[in-house]
Amino acid sequence: MTAGHWPLPTAPELSEEARALATGTAEHPIHPEHTPTGQLAFGVFFQGVNSSTIWRLPESGDQVAWESFESLIRTAERGKFAAFFLGEGLRLREHRGVPFELDVAGRPDAQTLLSALAAVTSKIGLVATQNTTFNDPVDLARRLQTLDLLSGGRAGWNIVTTDNAWTGENFRRGGYLDHADRYTHAEAFVQVAEQFWRGEKISHDGAHYTVRAEGTLPRSAQGRPTLFQAGASPAGQDFAARTSDVIFSPHASLSAAVDFRRSIVERTVAAGRDAGAVKILPGAEIVLAETEQEADEKVRWVRDLQIGPEQAIALLEQYWGRDLSEFDPEGPLPDVPPEVEESGVTRGAGFQYAKAEELTRTWREEAKEKGQNILEFARVKSGARRGEFTGSYDAVADRLAEYAALGAIDGLNITPWLIPSGLDDIVDHLIPRLQERGVYPEDYAGDTLRENLGLPPL
Amino acid sequence: MTVAATTEKENSAPVTTTDAPTTDSAAAAGAASDAQGRTLPVLAVDLVTTPELLGSLAELARGLEDAGVGALTLSDGGLHPIHVASHLAPLTRSVGLLPRTDAIYVEPFHLATQLMSLDHISHGRAGWLLLAETDPAVPPTVGRELLSLEQTAREAADVLAAARLVWDSWADDAVVRDTEKGLYFDASRLQYADARAETFSVRGPAITPRSPQGLLPVLVADTDREAVGEAATAAADGRVLDVDLAAGADAVRSALETALSGAEDGQAGEGQPALRLVRLTGLDLDADPLGTVQALAADLRAAGLIAPVPSAGVDLRTQLGLAPAPHVADPVRRSDRARLTSKESA
Numbered sequence: 001m002t003a004g005h006w007p008l009p010t011a012p013e014l015s016e017e018a019r020a021l022a023t024g025t026a027e028h029p030i031h032p033e034h035t036p037t038g039q040l041a042f043g044v045f046f047q048g049v050n051s052s053t054i055w056r057l058p059e060s061g062d063q064v065a066w067e068s069f070e071s072l073i074r075t076a077e078r079g080k081f082a083a084f085f086l087g088e089g090l091r092l093r094e095h096r097g098v099p100f101e102l103d104v105a106g107r108p109d110a111q112t113l114l115s116a117l118a119a120v121t122s123k124i125g126l127v128a129t130q131n132t133t134f135n136d137p138v139d140l141a142r143r144l145q146t147l148d149l150l151s152g153g154r155a156g157w158n159i160v161t162t163d164n165a166w167t168g169e170n171f172r173r174g175g176y177l178d179h180a181d182r183y184t185h186a187e188a189f190v191q192v193a194e195q196f197w198r199g200e201k202i203s204h205d206g207a208h209y210t211v212r213a214e215g216t217l218p219r220s221a222q223g224r225p226t227l228f229q230a231g232a233s234p235a236g237q238d239f240a241a242r243t244s245d246v247i248f249s250p251h252a253s254l255s256a257a258v259d260f261r262r263s264i265v266e267r268t269v270a271a272g273r274d275a276g277a278v279k280i281l282p283g284a285e286i287v288l289a290e291t292e293q294e295a296d297e298k299v300r301w302v303r304d305l306q307i308g309p310e311q312a313i314a315l316l317e318q319y320w321g322r323d324l325s326e327f328d329p330e331g332p333l334p335d336v337p338p339e340v341e342e343s344g345v346t347r348g349a350g351f352q353y354a355k356a357e358e359l360t361r362t363w364r365e366e367a368k369e370k371g372q373n374i375l376e377f378a379r380v381k382s383g384a385r386r387g388e389f390t391g392s393y394d395a396v397a398d399r400l401a402e403y404a405a406l407g408a409i410d411g412l413n414i415t416p417w418l419i420p421s422g423l424d425d426i427v428d429h430l431i432p433r434l435q436e437r438g439v440y441p442e443d444y445a446g447d448t449l450r451e452n453l454g455l456p457p458l
Numbered sequence: 459m460t461v462a463a464t465t466e467k468e469n470s471a472p473v474t475t476t477d478a479p480t481t482d483s484a485a486a487a488g489a490a491s492d493a494q495g496r497t498l499p500v501l502a503v504d505l506v507t508t509p510e511l512l513g514s515l516a517e518l519a520r521g522l523e524d525a526g527v528g529a530l531t532l533s534d535g536g537l538h539p540i541h542v543a544s545h546l547a548p549l550t551r552s553v554g555l556l557p558r559t560d561a562i563y564v565e566p567f568h569l570a571t572q573l574m575s576l577d578h579i580s581h582g583r584a585g586w587l588l589l590a591e592t593d594p595a596v597p598p599t600v601g602r603e604l605l606s607l608e609q610t611a612r613e614a615a616d617v618l619a620a621a622r623l624v625w626d627s628w629a630d631d632a633v634v635r636d637t638e639k640g641l642y643f644d645a646s647r648l649q650y651a652d653a654r655a656e657t658f659s660v661r662g663p664a665i666t667p668r669s670p671q672g673l674l675p676v677l678v679a680d681t682d683r684e685a686v687g688e689a690a691t692a693a694a695d696g697r698v699l700d701v702d703l704a705a706g707a708d709a710v711r712s713a714l715e716t717a718l719s720g721a722e723d724g725q726a727g728e729g730q731p732a733l734r735l736v737r738l739t740g741l742d743l744d745a746d747p748l749g750t751v752q753a754l755a756a757d758l759r760a761a762g763l764i765a766p767v768p769s770a771g772v773d774l775r776t777q778l779g780l781a782p783a784p785h786v787a788d789p790v791r792r793s794d795r796a797r798l799t800s801k802e803s804a
Contacts (some may be wrong), residue, residue, distance in 0.1 A: 049665075056637045063633075064667050066579050070548070089665030090567075092648075097796030099645045099663065104759065106643065106667040108575035109568070115541040116579045117518070138599040139564065146538040149512055150545050169661035170567040209601030217536050231694050310640030447646045 018402050021258045028257055029406055031265040033275035040400060041453055042431075043083035043127070043281060043396065043413040044076045044423060048107030049093055051382065053106050054305045056419055061420045062378050062388045063104050066116070071420040076124055079427030080441050082360070082452040083156060084117065084126035085413065086110035090167045097324075102311050112403025118151035125449030127156030127228060132186040133163055134171045141193035144225045145217050146245055153221030153448035157193075158228040159161050159244070161186045176208060183235050190227070190243055195223040222448035228344035232260070235400060240274050241267035245455050246279040248413055252388040257408040279410040279453055286414055287390040288425050295391045296413060302417050303379050311380035316339075319356055319363075329375045332359075360389045397433035404439040410454070496718065497732065497779035498765040499699065500528035500554065501755055504739045507542045508535035514743065519546045520677065522553070525752035526759065528643055528768045528777060529554030531587050531698075531737055533680075540572045547580035552767075554774040555580055556735075561602050561617040561690075562610055566653070567660050569617070570624035574669040582670030582773030586621075588678050588694060590614040590685040611687020616655035618676060620688050623651035625673050627663035627793075629785045643667075645794040652791050663793055671773050673783035677734055696734030704740045707754050714763045715780035734778045736764065 014022075022029035046069060047053055054060055061068040073084050088110050093100045110128035118126055126147060130140055140157075148155035161182035166173020177185055188206050195202045199215040212390040229236065232251070240247040241264060251260040257280075265275045287302055289295040307315075309329035317324050321339040338356040365457065367377040389396050389412070403409050416422025434440035443449045450458070464793050505511065511518070519530060530546065530553050532539040539557035546555060555576065561569065577584035591597075597604045605613060630645035636644075651662030658700045673696045678691045679698040691697070698716045714736055738754070741747050758764045770778045777783060792798075 055635055055642055064578055066548070066581070089571075091661070092663055092665055098794045099643075101641045101643050101645050101646055104642055106628070106665065108578050108666055109571045112540060112544045112572045112575040113579060115544040116547050119545050124741070134565070135568070136600040143538045143541060146541045149509060149537060150541060169659070171565055171660075172658045210598070211601055212598035308640050 014405055015402055017197055017254060018347075018406050021255055021408075022406060023262075026059060030261050030408070031275060033269055034261070034265045034407060035276065036405065037276070037410070037454060038404050038407070038411070038439060039441065039454060040280070040404050040434065041082040041279075041411035042076075042079065042426075043085055044072065044081055044412065045085040045087070045283065045413050045415045046072055046419065047104070047415055048087045049089055049103065049105045050087075050415075051103045052306055052312065052415055052417055053104045053419055054302070056305055056308075057418065059421060060418060063419065064106060064108060068420045069113060069117060070120055072416070072423060073121055073124060075420070075423045075427055077121050077430050079423065080444055081124055081423075082411065083127050083413075083449060084114075084121075085127045085156075085158065086113060086388070088127065088129040088131055088160070090131060090162065091170055095322075096317065100314070102308075102314055111147055113145055115150055118147065118154065118315075121154075122152075123444040123447065123452065125154045125156050125226065126151055126448075127158055127226070128268055129230075129380055131160050131162050132189040133161055133177050133182065134167065134173075137189045137192035137204075138211060141196035141215075142217070144193070145220065147327070148220035148222065148225050153223075153450070155220070155222075156226040156228055156246075156449055157188065158230060159249070160230055165227075167443065183231075183239050187239060187243065194224065200253075220448075222450040225447045226453065226455065237263060238271075240264070240278055241271045241273070241339075244278055245450070246281055246410075246453065247279055248281045249409075252282045252284050252405065252412075254388075254406075254408060257403065258406065261408055274331055274456075279455065280295040281413045282409055283409050284389050284412040284414055285387050285417060286396065286412075286426055286430070287387065288344060288393055288396060288430060290392060292392050292395060295395075299387070299390045306417065307375070307379045307382055309375060311382075312375045314377045315382060316374065319359055321356060327374065330373050333364045333374055333377060335364070357452070393429045393433055397430060397437060400434060401437040401439045464605070477675060482625060490533055497734075498763065499602050499714075499718075499733050499736045500768070500777055501526070501758060501764040502529035502531050502554070502556070502698075502735050502737045503527050503741055503751055504531045504533050504558075504737050505542075505741070506533045506535035507537040507539050509537060511535070511537075511743075515542070515546070516549050518747065519550055519553075521557045521748040522751060523550050525748050526755035526767045527553060527751060528765055529556055529585070529735060529774070531735075532559075533559045533739075534559065534589075543584070544576050544579055547576065551582075552583070552770040552772070554583050554585055554768070554777060556585035556587045556675075558589050558675065558682075558772075560589050560591040560596070561614045561621075562591050562605065563596050563602060564617075566617045566620045566658055567624065567662075570621040570660075571666055572666065573621065573674055574625050574664065575765060577669035577674055578666070581771075582775075584669070584671070585675040585677060585774050585778075587682075587698065588614065588618060588676050588686055588690060589682050590687065590690070594796035596751065607685065607687075610685055611689065612688050613655070613657060615689035615693060616657070618651075618693055620651065620655065620658075620660050622673055622674075622699075623653045624662055624664045626783075626785060627651055628666075628668040629787065630668055630672070645797070646792060647706065647787075648793040649788055649791040650793055668785065671783065672776050672785060673775075675734070675778050675780055676730070677778075679737060694731060697731040698735040698737050699733055700739055702736050702740045703738050703742070703750065703754075706752055707757065710738065710754060711758060711761065711763065712792050714758065718763065732779075734780075 114126040163177045168175035196215040202213045204211040227244045228246045229240040230248040287299045539559045543555040543557045594604045632647035633643045648663045653660045676694045679692045
């Protein structure tokens, strides 16, 4: 134990690592104003367009068929999941000027689908990722409130921002928003939505448009849709601390999760809200097996299916900005220079612009040093490693119980690598073990998403 | 709308119903027709999406389906009509689901995506009752000025054309799942919408693969025709006769008889779109709505004035007597043309 002022905890499940990360007291291990609930909530993210959902297996379901969504959400509700998430597509991802053909692509509209799923479920939350840049606030607020009313208070909105003109080509306003303004704009957007949900008269004169409207729908059972936010940048964290109920985070390792919790608690308190007002759900992939060794083998098998030779070459092409199809995926990284002006073209969310010249040189050196071929290198670069939540059922359950005891996270937003059966082993084998450890609910706490996330009433 | 000329022509060809009898397509599609070979309209009941409807919505929709109604239209009463239609999809089996929703003060890309998603969710039972909003309270909600009637009509036609281009942007077989080549889909079977109108443009392709019907049936209610305008009405797949239930069963029957007899040449007179749907409005939820509709449906059906009860698994186009909408590929818009160009120059 390195943190001298933290008394020996009574919770025996804490590892040395967890004790080392704690800086407070047993009741408030991370921040003096934050008390861990000791409970976890799970969400499931049916991703749509992405590279982690395996489509090559015979048991990979149709990515658009109603039956796939219905099947997955029924499993999630059987496992007492708090929420079911759908992403938003605003433009089909492209690679070198052509729609990107190697990954799962194409999905139904999130809220249209969630409105239907509301009819076949009764407890699970229904959360749509919706962009503040290419939606109109009153239209979106009304749609979300409709979903909230249709589902009896189970709607959620994952607030995201985009600003690129490439996406804007599908919309009336085009690329009208500067990157620097995206959170200011998002905050004004959310304010208009909240006025609409409160049934107020809206008179908004903003930098980008004026809105005159009036909320006319009744409040839902949870008051308004639950607000999620995904931006982990300092601006995104501040936005979440002021505005959101839940923040997604990319920080799944215990130490990163503890740091992130501390940062969010500080910002939330500074914004005048309760230290636990913003729940934290890191995105996670879970790969489980009976034993540790089997889990290791399984994760390698999953990675091989996620990143095949074609995906590996395409990943490099994205940074090289040129056709690399003549290179052997089993050979060394390409020794040709990148076409700088071509690389870093928009492929949609998740694909960052990179300084191609410098990056490709660094990568060549790195791969050479580690003796990796293109395929091995690409698997590592796409996060294709053993995840935080890979292992035997018992090991993963123990690990999650430790996160809960420390209060590092409030749960996980799980991305299944297989649709629609990807939650089966989690629900059948992991959740019972978490319930035995007292960190996962035996049943839903209530009928609304707020209740099932442990959020206080509005 | 300055869409590539060939495209527009090809795209609108299968759905032009203004000057040709529709009996051939109806017969081909296997839709109901009477002794004179006329396609019979489908009976629809209009539900107004007020929050008060929430408690009885599921029961009402199922009851109306059981009462022999062929379609439900969802008029905007506060709750979003597309969401309500979608909510009803898994609760029903065979009725058509047609939100009556605005084309003007919306994002055309979102609207097209939402409607084609409804078609996926309902397994091909989705349609669009095209509305062109003229209520001056609506445009300020999206920061716009109210358009004139002429502008409104022009934009309605443009949005309809754009929606069809988005719907038609994936071929049926675009998702190939070719494990050998590692291809999830084949970009050569996708095309950009490239819809360019006066007030908006949509690049595409759709973010959603082709829906079961490909092109959703688009209908215009008689009460909306003035605002929707001639061009969009002519481009639509048919008209909707509106009858107020409050007028009584005899009035409904007589209105339908008049409408059917008024177009002896197969319903589609000059400049008159084919009658595809008869929409009962003003359903009184307090006065045995299911009993009223059941009796009326039985009466109209016995008199040979409406199409038979729809069968599960048959799509709305077929129920309405519309021919299937094949994907029309346009080489100029194909989405892998950048790859073709780069190969040519190499």
